Each structure stands twice: as C-alpha cells, then as structure tokens.
Amino acid sequence: MAVHKFTIKDNKVSEEPVESKPKKRFLVKKAEAPITVNQPVKKPNFLRRIVEYFVGAWRELRQVRWPNRRQTWELTFAVILFSLLLGGTIFGLDAIFTWLFTKLII
Numbered sequence: 001m002a003v004h005k006f007t008i009k010d011n012k013v014s015e016e017p018v019e020s021k022p023k024k025r026f027l028v029k030k031a032e033a034p035i036t037v038n039q040p041v042k043k044p045n046f047l048r049r050i051v052e053y054f055v056g057a058w059r060e061l062r063q064v065r066w067p068n069r070r071q072t073w074e075l076t077f078a079v080i081l082f083s084l085l086l087g088g089t090i091f092g093l094d095a096i097f098t099w100l101f102t103k104l105i106i
Contacts, residue, residue, distance in 0.1 A: 005016045
C-alpha cells in the first residue's frame with residue numbers, strides 16, 4: 001500500500017508519493033528448554049530459604065533513610081496535631097447533628 005502526501009497550494013491539490021519506512025523487527029529471545037516430566041524441580045532446602053530471607057531483609061533495612069531526632073519530633077507533633085484537629089472536627093459535627101436531630105425529632 002503506497003503512502004501519499006497531499007499539499008494544497010494556490011487552491012490546487014498536489015499529490016506526492018512518500019517512501020514508506022522499513023518496518024522495525026522485534027528481537028525475540030530464544031525459548032528456554034521446556035521442563036520435561038522426568039526432570040525433578042530443584043528447590044532450595046528450608047533452612048537456606050530462611051537464611052536468604054533474613055539476609056534480604058537486612059539488606060533492605062540498610063537502605064532505609066532513618067529520620068534524625070529533630071525530624072522524628074516534628075513528624076510526631078504533626079501526627080498529634082492532625083489527630084486533635086480531626087477528632088475536634090468529628091466531635092463538633094457529632095454535637096451539631098445531635099442537637100439538630102433532638103430539635104427536629106423530639
């Protein structure tokens with residue numbers, strides 16, 4: 001299928017063929033040899049898997065960026081302040097709705 005480029009100049013339409021780009025080919029990895037029924041599936045022993053788990057967990061903990069004392073206090077204060085504000089908002093809304101329902105229903 002040919003690709004054409006259309007241009008308009010002085011109220012005239014001109015048509016020019018455009019070279020199509022070559023298609024990109026995808027690289028396909030060779031498939032691994034299929035596992036046959038006779039091959040036993042190798043599984044590391046139980047103790048080795050436990051040790052690998054703790055070694056991986058220790059590596060992850062070493063990558064954590066722990067906050068210093070000042071940051072810890074700032075974050076703690078922010079959590080306490082937010083909790084108090086949210087609790088006060090819920091308490092206030094509850095008091096308003098209780099007052100409204102007692103006036104309207106009773």
